[in-house]
Amino acid sequence: MRTPPIVTLPEWEAARERLLVREKEMTRARDALAAERRRMPWLPVEKDYSFETRNGEATLLDLFEGRRQLIVYRAFFEPGVFGWPDHACRGCSLVADQVAHPAHLNARDTTLAFVSRAPQSDIERLKTRMSWPVIPWHTITDDFDKDFNVDEWHGTNAFIRDGNQIYRTYFINNRGDEAMGSTWSYLDITALGRQEEWEDSPQDYPQTRPYEWWNWHDEYSDAEVSEGWLAKIAESGAITPASQPTPDKDKKDDAGQPGCRCSD
Incomplete structure (x- = not known):
């Protein structure tokens, strides 16, 4: 097998950064395509x-x-x-x-x-x-x-x-x-999409803030767990009551969602 070059850590990181530019473009293009799906006729x-x-x-x-x-x-x-x-x-x-x-x-x-x-x-x-x-x-x-x-x-x-x-x-x-x-x-293939506020969706489509609806798969009906999760993401700075992340905020990642720090 003819392998790629063997390089140093700085060279490897530089190569990854170059490829990351194209990967981010692909992520944005995927989001744009999903937005078009939400505008498909029924x-x-x-x-x-x-x-x-x-x-x-x-x-x-x-x-x-x-x-x-x-x-x-x-x-x-x-x-x-x-x-x-x-x-x-x-x-x-x-x-x-x-x-x-x-x-x-x-x-x-x-x-x-x-x-x-x-x-x-x-x-x-x-x-x-x-x-x-x-x-x-x-x-x-x-x-x-x-x-x-x-x-x-x-x-x-x-x-x-x-x-x-x-x-x-x-x-x-x-x-x-x-x-x-x-x-x-x-x-991403549904008419309503992920239903999060960062998405480009038609007016009045159902949407909630990122992260706030996430839960363990066996505890979606547990209101106390949901409240604890909201407190945790507010503490992390991912979402604050006074500031709703949007796709043009600096803290978003390249999928359009804000960054999340969930560790204790």
Whole structure:
């Protein structure tokens, strides 16, 4: 293998700083792209769709679980897929392995769901074997996959609802799915985004201050923990009652968010 040059620490740091300029440009470009997604037109979903869930039959509206947004990944686990019946598609399994705890998405009024054509008994067996217990994973029973461009290949659809009316807001597939898994990557493809005040979003979109909604995934309902966290970030200087960080403040990082010091 032909390796890069071997250098001193100052030379290495100089090389990293040069590359960091381009990385920051990429971060800003990614934020700008997410802002464009939040301005995408919405496509009404006119058909009714039915799924089998671990709790019985459900509609697409039911999959929102009462939240405003829904992200649906079409995973291939069914007869005819390589690995059946012991495993799902290797690529889809890699995606599932990367998924962060859904509680963080839920805290942003967003539900994540996987859907496949395998029966629920097989899906539950697979989730147990592969240690994916927290991913809601449902069975497609109609033309949902065909209608949303995921009948022959994986893909991720984003939806939003206004009351009972559902709209399709975005879709990614192919290499776009490679980046999925983190809370941030999922939120960045939704119509409402991360819902933090530093974001460039249309007027009156729901937004809160950075950090204040973050919590441990098992304690989002614990008000005392949330109050303690607000006190901690105020103490760190990341957020103060009198000064709300914005994307043009010096203390922000290059994702647009203010710096955070969380250690004791």
